[in-house]
Amino acid sequence: MQVNLRHIHKRFGAVHANNDINLTFHAGRIVGILGENGAGKSTLMKILSGFQPVDSGEIWIDNRPVAYTGPQAAIRNGIGMLQQDPLDVPAFTVLENFIYGGGDGVFLPRKTAARQLREISQRFGFELDPDMPISQLSIGQRQQMEIVRLLTLGVKLLILDEPTTGISAEQKQVLFDALRELASKDGLTVLLVSHKLEDVIALCHEVAVLRAGRLVGTRNMPATNAQLVTMMFGQQLAPQTRKPLDLVHAPDALVLENVNIRGSRVHIENLSLRQKAGEVIGLAGLDGSGQELMLRACVGLQKTAGGRVRLKSEDVTGQSYRAFLAKGVAFGAAGRLEEGLVEGLTLTEHVALATENATLIDWTAAHKHCEAQIKLYDVRGRPESMIEQLSGGNQQRVLMALMPPSPILLALEQPTRGLDVDSARWIWEQLLERRDRGAAILFSSPDLDELVAYSDRILVFYAGQFFEIPDAGRTTIDEIGRLIGGHFEVQHA
Numbered sequence: 319m320q321v322n323l324r325h326i327h328k329r330f331g332a333v334h335a336n337n338d339i340n341l342t343f344h345a346g347r348i349v350g351i352l353g354e355n356g357a358g359k360s361t362l363m364k365i366l367s368g369f370q371p372v373d374s375g376e377i378w379i380d381n382r383p384v385a386y387t388g389p390q391a392a393i394r395n396g397i398g399m400l401q402q403d404p405l406d407v408p409a410f411t412v413l414e415n416f417i418y419g420g421g422d423g424v425f426l427p428r429k430t431a432a433r434q435l436r437e438i439s440q441r442f443g444f445e446l447d448p449d450m451p452i453s454q455l456s457i458g459q460r461q462q463m464e465i466v467r468l469l470t471l472g473v474k475l476l477i478l479d480e481p482t483t484g485i486s487a488e489q490k491q492v493l494f495d496a497l498r499e500l501a502s503k504d505g506l507t508v509l510l511v512s513h514k515l516e517d518v519i520a521l522c523h524e525v526a527v528l529r530a531g532r533l534v535g536t537r538n539m540p541a542t543n544a545q546l547v548t549m550m551f552g553q554q555l556a557p558q559t560r561k562p563l564d565l566v567h568a569p570d571a572l573v574l575e576n577v578n579i580r581g582s583r584v585h586i587e588n589l590s591l592r593q594k595a596g597e598v599i600g601l602a603g604l605d606g607s608g609q610e611l612m613l614r615a616c617v618g619l620q621k622t623a624g625g626r627v628r629l630k631s632e633d634v635t636g637q638s639y640r641a642f643l644a645k646g647v648a649f650g651a652a653g654r655l656e657e658g659l660v661e662g663l664t665l666t667e668h669v670a671l672a673t674e675n676a677t678l679i680d681w682t683a684a685h686k687h688c689e690a691q692i693k694l695y696d697v698r699g700r701p702e703s704m705i706e707q708l709s710g711g712n713q714q715r716v717l718m719a720l721m722p723p724s725p726i727l728l729a730l731e732q733p734t735r736g737l738d739v740d741s742a743r744w745i746w747e748q749l750l751e752r753r754d755r756g757a758a759i760l761f762s763s764p765d766l767d768e769l770v771a772y773s774d775r776i777l778v779f780y781a782g783q784f785f786e787i788p789d790a791g792r793t794t795i796d797e798i799g800r801l802i803g804g805h806f807e808v809q810h811a
Contacts, residue, residue, distance in 0.1 A: 319345050319379060319380060319396055319474040319475060319505070319507060320342065320343070320344055320345060320379070320380055320381070321342070321343045321366070321377070321378070321379055321397070321475055321507065322340075322341070322342050322343075322376075322377070322378040322379075323339055323340060323341045323342075323362070323366065323375070323376075323377060324340055324375055324376045324377075324378060325338055325339075325340060325374065325375040325376070326338070326339040326340075326362065326365060326372055326374075326375035326377075327339075327372070327373045327374045327375055328358075328361055328362075328365060328370065328372060328373050329373055330703070330707050331700065331703065332700075333531075333698065333699075334531045335358045335361040335531050336358045336361055336362050336365070336531055337358075337530075337531040337532045338375075338532070339358075339362055339375070339528075339532075339533050340533065341526055341533065341536075343475065343507050343509065344507065345474075345505040345506075345507055346501050346502060346505045346506070346507070347501065347507055347508075347523045347524065348497060348498070348501050348507075348508040348510060348521055348522045348523050349507070349508070349509050349510065349522060349523065349524050349525065349526060350510050350511075350512065350518035350521075350522040350524070350525040350526070350539075351363065351509055351510065351511045351512075351525075351526055351528070352512075352515075352518065352525050352526070352527045352528070352546060352549070352550055353527055353528035353529055353550055353738070354529065354550055354551060354711070354738045354740055354741065355513075355709045355710060355711020355712065355714075355737055355738050355741045356530075356698045356708075356709040356711055356712055357528040357529050357530060357531065357550075357709075358528045358530075358531040358532075359511050359528055360479060360511065360709060360710070362528070363399060363477050363479065363509065363511055364399070365377075366392070366397060366399075366475075366477065366509075367389055367392045367397055367398065367399035367477055368386055368387065368388050368389040368390070368391055368392030368393075368397070369389055369399065369401075371387065379395060379396070379397075393468075393471050393473060396472075396473055396474035396475055397473060397474070397475045397477070398468040398471060398473035398475070398476055398477065399468075399476075399477035399478075399479065400461060400464050400465055400468060400476075400477065400478050400479055400481060401464075401479055404460040404461055404463070404464045405464070406419070406452050406460055406463070406464070407452065408451070408452050408453040409451065409452075409453065410451070410452055411448065411449050411450060411451055411452065412435070412446050412447060412448050412449070412450050412452060412455070412463055413428065413431060413432055413435060413448035413449065415452055415463060415467075416431055416434075416435050416448075416463065416466070416467050416470075417431045419464075419467050432448055434470045435448060435466060435470075436448075438466045438469055438470060439462075439466055441496060442462070442465070442466070442489075442492055442493055442496055443488070443489055443492035443493075444459075444462040444463075444465075444466065444489070445459075446459065446462060446463055446466070454582045454583070456605030456606050456610070458605040458764075459605060459606070461481060462489075465478070465481065465493075469500075473506075474505070474506060474507065475506075475507040475508075475509065476497075476500075476506060476507070476508050476509070477509045477511065478508065478509070478510050478511065478512075479511045479736075480511065480512055480513070480514075480735075480736045481493065481510070481512075482512070482514060482517055487799060490517075494517075494520065494521050497521065498521070510522060513736060513737055513738045513739065513742075514765075515543050515546050515547070515739070516543070518539075518546065519539070519540065519541065519542075519543065519546075522539050523538065523539055524536060524537065524538045524539055525537055525539065525541070525546065525549075527546075527549040527550055529550065529551075529552070534549065535549055537549070547739065550738065551740060563596045563597075563753070563754070565594045565596060565597050565774070568594040568595045568596050568597070569594070569595050569630065570592055570593070570594060570595070570628070570630060570631070571593050571594060571595040571596075571597070571629070571630065571726055571727055571756075571757075571758035572591070572592075572593040572616060572627075572628070572629060572726075572727050572758055572760065573591070573592050573593070573626075573627075573628040574589055574590055574591040574592075574616070574625065574626075574627055574628075575590055575625050575626040575627075575628070576588050576589070576590055576624065576625040576626075577589045577590070577615065577622050577624065577625035577626070577627060578622060578623040578624035578625055579608075579611050579612065579615050579620060579622055579623060580623045581608070581611045581620070581782075583606055584606065584607065584608050584611065584781055584782035585782050586608050586611060586612060586782050586784070587782070588625070589612065589625070589784065590625075591777075593727075593758045593760065594758065595726075595756045595757070595758055596753055596754070596756055596757070596758065597758050597759075597774050597775070598753060598758075598759040598761070598772055598773050598774050599758075599759070599760050599761075599773060599774065599775050599776070599777065600761055600762070600763060600768075600769040600772065600773030600775070600776045600777070600790065601613065601760070601761065601762040601763075601776070601777050601778075601779065602762070602763070602766065602769055602776055602777070602778045602779065602798055602801070602802055603762075603778055603779035603780060603802055604780075604802060605764075607779040607780050607781060607782070607802075608779040608780075608781070608782045608783075608784065609762045609777070609779045610652075610731055610762060612777075612779070613649075613729050613730075613731060613760060613762060614649075614729075615627065616647075616727070616729050616760060617639060617642045617643075617647050617649040617727075617729045618634070618637055618638050618639040618640075618641060618642035618647075619639050619649070621636065622635060622636070629642075629645050629646070629647065629726060629727065630726065632645070645726065646722070646725050646726035646727065647725060647726060647727045647729065648721045648722055648725040648727070648728050648729070649729045649730070650717055650721070650728070650729070650730040650731060650733055651731050652731035652732040652735055652762075654710065654713045654714065654717065655705070655706060655713070658713075658717050659705045659713060659716065659717065660705065661704075661705060661706045662704065662705075662706070663704070663705055664701065664702050664703060664704055664705070665688050665692065665697070665699055665700070665701050665702070665703055665705065665716060666681070666684050666685050666688040666701040666702065667684075668688075668705060668716060668720060669684050669687050669688040669691060669719075669720070670684040672720040673687060685701050688701040689701055691719040692719075694719070695715045695716070695718055695719045695748075696715065696744075697712050697715045697716055697719065698712050699712055699716075710735075710736040710737065711736075711737050711738065711741040714733075714734070714735075714737060714741070714745060715741075715744075715745075718745065718748050721752075723752070723755075724752065724755045724756070724757065725752065725757050726756075726757065726758065727757065727758045727759075727760065728749065728752060728757050728758070728759045728760070728761075729760045729761070730749075730759070730760070730761040730762070731761075731762050732761075732762055732763055732764065733745055733746075733749065733761055733763070734746070734763070734765070734768060742768070746772060749772075750772075766795045766798050766799065767795065769790065769798065770790055770791075770793065770795065770798070773790040774789075774790060775787060775788055775789070775790060776790045776793065776798065778798060778801040778802055780801070780802065780803070780804040780806070781804065783804070783806065785801050785806045787801075
């Protein structure tokens with residue numbers, strides 16, 4: 319199937335998200351869609367997949383113009399998209415979501431659906447329990463379920479928005495091998511929207527690069543990381559350095575004493591940790607290994623089954639999330655539009671929710687504060703913009719703008735998830751400024767380079783077990799990778 323985008327335009331108010339985009343996608347090709355956050359990548363892919371209407375321009379499939387509205391109509395035309403934040407029903411099980419999102423709706427027999435789910439899951443190496451509620455799955459597992467569903471529906475052009483977030487290196491290799499086979503043998507076209515340039519280099523036949531809503535160029539692969547960065551930003555980025563703090567005499571910020579945490583899939587036993595003010599501790603592991611469970615226990619979102627949790631010298635064991643917030647804890651969830659932000663609210667309304675304590679909101683003050691935060695955090699949006707209209711990078715900037723300037727503890731799930739290299743660097747500049755003011759930072763990340771670059775210490779989780787790397791500056795990516803696989807017999811050099 320050949321797909322042509324012809325003179326695509328899309329505006330959101332004053333923002334020209336897609337400005338006269340012309341692209342051709344050929345059967346059997348894997349194409350990387352690159353650009354900084356806010357460049358227009360996701361908007362263009364949502365137009366192609368029916369999630370967004372186009373303002374002007376045409377989509378042609380096999381030399382004929384098509385006009386469709388909605389993702390189901392796009393799928394009937396052979397085009398399907400895996401969103402960065404999967405679209406599913408949390409109260410349903412994996413199998414129920416699979417059936418509900420299928421072409422036959424609720425009328426697809428359960429046995430047939432279960433067989434289809436099992437067969438494709440096995441091909442990709444995904445471990446999906448059909449009876450598991452979606453609410454108990456990690457973001458990575460929910461992405462896997464959506465990939466299986468789209469392939470079952472027989473799409474000929476598959477759009478993947480950050481598909482490798484939260485899956486293991488082994489799972490990624492299996493996925494990439496399958497995509498290569500589908501492209502070469504079945505003629506599937508794959509569009510890979512990713513900020514992981516190493517994934518693009520490893521998988522793609524060509525790339526298309528957007529900047530500020532315009533197509534700035536295409537090129538065949540191979541290409542180096544430096545060449546792709548230059549295409550994306552117009553220049554090379556200077557290396558980022560971080561000066562470690564002297565933590566010897568720093569007071570305690572967070573103390574865990576023999577903490578037990580019982581999740582739906584894993585249990586953590588006898589976890590003890592003493593984190594200093596200004597210390598950065600990274601948490602590594604496959605999704606569901608225990609790191610997110612620990613993060614949420616440290617902010618009152620997950621009850622502990624034993625042990626003590628202390629903030630500074632105060633025992634906060636068993637207290638509510640609201641109580642943790644009042645004591646100077648800030649939490650950032652991996653699911654931006656699921657837990658961190660509220661779809662359907664404007665930026666001003668988000669600022670009001672985060673800053674106004676009175677029953678009656680001073681909307682004039684909230685609007686002015688929102689304008690100031692937009693300017694300070696360089697958010698590409700307006701006070702009246704709906705949060706879901708912003709790119710993932712700008713949503714992350716809004717989350718940073720809503721966080722307190724001087725917290726005791728920042729607990730963050732994948733703080734740079736889905737961000738381009740420049741936006742990720744900017745996020746860490748803001749975090750390290752808070753670190754320099756005494757905030758302890760506890761964060762999880764599937765990006766091993768990020769863990770090594772910013773952590774003072776690293777805790778690696780595997781099936782509820784944990785291993786501490788006491789000096790992140792002396793470890794290697796290979797060592798962390800082996801530990802993530804459960805090889806705790808590896809000794810730290």
